[in-house]
Amino acid sequence: MALDPKSFLYRVDPATSVATITLNRPERLNALTFEVYTELRDTFRALDSEPGVRAIIITGTGRAFCTGGDVEDIIGSLFSRDPAGLLEFTRLTGDLILSIRQCRRPVVAALNGPVAGAGAVIAAASDIRIAAESAKIAFLFSRVGLTGADMGAAWLLPRIVGLAHASELLMLGDFITAERAAEIGLYNRVVPAERLMTEATDIATRLARGPSLALGVTKQALNEEAAMDLVSAIEWEARAQADCMQNPNFREAYEAFRAKRDAKFE
Numbered sequence: 001m002a003l004d005p006k007s008f009l010y011r012v013d014p015a016t017s018v019a020t021i022t023l024n025r026p027e028r029l030n031a032l033t034f035e036v037y038t039e040l041r042d043t044f045r046a047l048d049s050e051p052g053v054r055a056i057i058i059t060g061t062g063r064a065f066c067t068g069g070d071v072e073d074i075i076g077s078l079f080s081r082d083p084a085g086l087l088e089f090t091r092l093t094g095d096l097i098l099s100i101r102q103c104r105r106p107v108v109a110a111l112n113g114p115v116a117g118a119g120a121v122i123a124a125a126s127d128i129r130i131a132a133e134s135a136k137i138a139f140l141f142s143r144v145g146l147t148g149a150d151m152g153a154a155w156l157l158p159r160i161v162g163l164a165h166a167s168e169l170l171m172l173g174d175f176i177t178a179e180r181a182a183e184i185g186l187y188n189r190v191v192p193a194e195r196l197m198t199e200a201t202d203i204a205t206r207l208a209r210g211p212s213l214a215l216g217v218t219k220q221a222l223n224e225e226a227a228m229d230l231v232s233a234i235e236w237e238a239r240a241q242a243d244c245m246q247n248p249n250f251r252e253a254y255e256a257f258r259a260k261r262d263a264k265f266e
Contacts, residue, residue: 003046007033018054027062038092064112066115107125108200131191252265
């Protein structure tokens with residue numbers, strides 16, 4: 001059955017096998033509600049094996065990508081929860097990030113405007129980040145009296161930008177410009193707003209045309225090898241590569257090279 005989320009827009013281009021998730025609360029700067037958190041988590045879990053989807057774009061409607069949890073829908077209601085209820089919510093937000101990282105399809109974040117709080121962690125969890133020039137970003141948690149280590153941010157950020165930059169971003173909670181984010185490696189590319197979706201779609205289409213199994217294994221390696229020593233990592237990769245060599249895509253790449261044509265991966 002085709003995915004049909006209610007709290008954001010979702011479409012699949014059958015010509016490219018690229019799915020696009022569009023956060024669609026522009027009047028609230030695409031702030032997240034309990035429903036959005038839950039549907040995003042469930043959608044990314046489903047996209048791990050959804051037929052006809054080989055890459056994913058996540059973006060926003062209007063002038064912001066995502067400004068985090070909605071102050072009215074979420075933040076206010078948290079004060080009425082007991083400790084178990086608070087933990088239930090924080091685990092839900094973390095599960096969203098896990099669903100993005102564990103989805104074997106490549107995820108491209110097309111950041112169309114400001115990125116803050118939970119929106120910043122969603123961006124960090126994506127595999128590639130393409131940003132409009134207006135896409136300033138902040139991990140705001142410490143500014144509201146919470147730990148900057150939220151939703152996996154303290155695991156993700158040092159691996160993207162290094163410990164020093166991650167410490168500054170998570171402890172100060174300040175916005176940095178898109179240009180600065182690109183300088184420290186948080187954004188892969190910054191482009192004019194009118195080119196954002198073209199650039200993101202081009203990258204997602206290239207990924208969708210690639211060897212899906214191999215890309216999924218690559219993502220798994222990036223997730224798991226941080227906890228391994230070098231010997232273990234090399235052994236893990238040796239076994240993974242030997243498995244990939246048994247996949248038809250490896251022979252297809254070889255045959256395409258010999259025939260001087262583009263490979264058509266399964």
